[in-house]
Amino acid sequence: MPTIKDVAKKAGVSPSTVSRVVNNHPRISQETREEVLQAMDEIGYHPNVIAQNLVNQTTNTLGLVMAPSTEEAFADPFYAEVLRGIGSMAQKNGYSLLLITGDEEGGELEATLRAVRGKQVDGLLLLRAKKSDKLTDKLNEMNFPFVVVGRPEEEDKNYWVNNDNVQSSKELVEYLINLGHNKIGAFIGSEEYIVDQDRLKGYKLALKSHGIDYNQDYIVQIESGKQEKAYRFTKDLLNSYPELTALYGIDDRIAYGAIKAVKELGFKIPEDIAIVGFNNNPLSELIEPALTTVDINTYELGRKATSLLIQVITEQVTSYCNDIVPTDLIVRESCGGKND
């Protein structure tokens, strides 16, 4: 592989001159520029990016931290969609993407620190924020640029991009309430995840603002995406609390499990039981009944997060800020009320 020296020799100039034409340095004569370009072309020269990275102390690469494990990560359409957005924006700005995953629970912390300390990335995108996150603490301590996709615990000590989960969850539940439901079972994720807690908060707010008492018994904890569990839990829940007329799944896939269970129990959807989900999984319009859910605009989330990160890296933004991506209530058939 030819180096900058080879080009220099061929063109009869110094390596620094070649470097200048490679980097479009302005103060260089048209003549030499052309000679050098020709020489580069003739011997098939391409700059060694690693060497550039070393001397420039920058890599034009963004790290993508997927929590908690690759295995789960890619199985979730949320990731696929947010990756689309990230990829599109990164590319547009000339950044590469380095995937960072951990092999075990929490393994991504080590992997991430290695990439950061090893100077392999200029900044990080953290997908899915945990409530107490050692990684964010550590990164802040190191003063390393990163953007959280989701709302971090310390809202004003981080850059982040998120949906307004509280508000959209509230709207979703109010939609149910307006349809006449006031006993609504809900499957919510672990306390560890902020998204889940935000959505639960929205649920509570909706009840409150309509003067409906919150009943802890109607809330079932579940890991997001665990359809099989949702299926079983739904049966348990409806057996224990036959007064329920609606079910709220923290994730569309949870709702699918619920739908299956409800049908098997012989109830009709939406006549006997209304069901809503969250995230607008592509399948939700195909399933029967088509699921009423919230579209969280995942693609846009990815784009905005990436754009913000690049601004942070290039110091176009210097004080903590965030961006809220709007959501859309997608009314389909699982609650009736299509005309609402």
Added chain:
Amino acid sequence: MPTIKDVAKKAGVSPSTVSRVVNNHPRISQETREEVLQAMDEIGYHPNVIAQNLVNQTTNTLGLVMAPSTEEAFADPFYAEVLRGIGSMAQKNGYSLLLITGDEEGGELEATLRAVRGKQVDGLLLLRAKKSDKLTDKLNEMNFPFVVVGRPEEEDKNYWVNNDNVQSSKELVEYLINLGHNKIGAFIGSEEYIVDQDRLKGYKLALKSHGIDYNQDYIVQIESGKQEKAYRFTKDLLNSYPELTALYGIDDRIAYGAIKAVKELGFKIPEDIAIVGFNNNPLSELIEPALTTVDINTYELGRKATSLLIQVITEQVTSYCNDIVPTDLIVRESCGGKND
């Protein structure tokens, strides 16, 4: 950020000694090793990976070439799943993953060459092979290590990992034939993609071996994943050829579109029309009726491809070879015949 020199100074040794303990060089006394380790710890030293890469002329990074554009790529669960497999194997062997995508049609060629020439990756994984692929030609010319996921045109001039699409497609169609179908409409992708042509070949072989005439009119070209189109094309197809009793989608998502159309036309599945898909999309067991399809073991495909690539890079394998990952026919409800 402390460098190797700082550690050397602190520990009272030379930089090369520090380098040796970092790299677990054997010939080093226990004493100095410990002193150095302690010094590293005290000043918080971590090797600069970029500098290591430059001097070692290797990056421990695999490039992932996603064709044709990020946007489409991540929307397909195939990618998500194959990424899982790749990620798992890469991690296990200490390799990082660099995502390479193009911003326009064919843009990934440029992006890939830049990464290769820039020495950013040690090898490449090409996802989804095109029939005439400039990239593979170019890479072979440069003698750069890569593995194709899918079957490349020149089978014995590349390393590749694939499913036996011809055979599994044949089995799928034979399954339909055994159920009594002999007029089977099929939605197949562009001629450009080898996967699609292989599956079409399997379709033809199945008919032939059962003495059924092949009817070109029953074959509709479609881009894989285009559910909306499949929906429209299905209506057209069934209107034009009411004699059809079964539909074959090159991709489960195509089948979803077909299912929707068939239902709307008032036909029953599987009683009036049987439907099969391909790829075993996670949604296929949820849709109604649950879709009979072929599981292509995408995760394993990713793992095997990565493993092979690493072998090629480390020169454990030096002559062209390939690996076939077995598929499984997944019989669900969309054709009846559950007991077959």
Added chain:
DNA sequence: TTGAAAGCGCTAACAA
């Protein structure tokens, strides 16, 4: 406008 020289942080002969 161009070149010489130093240096980014690391590794590896070679010598001691």
Added chain:
DNA sequence: TTGTTAGCGCTTTCAA
């Protein structure tokens, strides 16, 4: 077992 030295391929100051 350890240190000295050169060099990976590039950029950039400084001087011309």
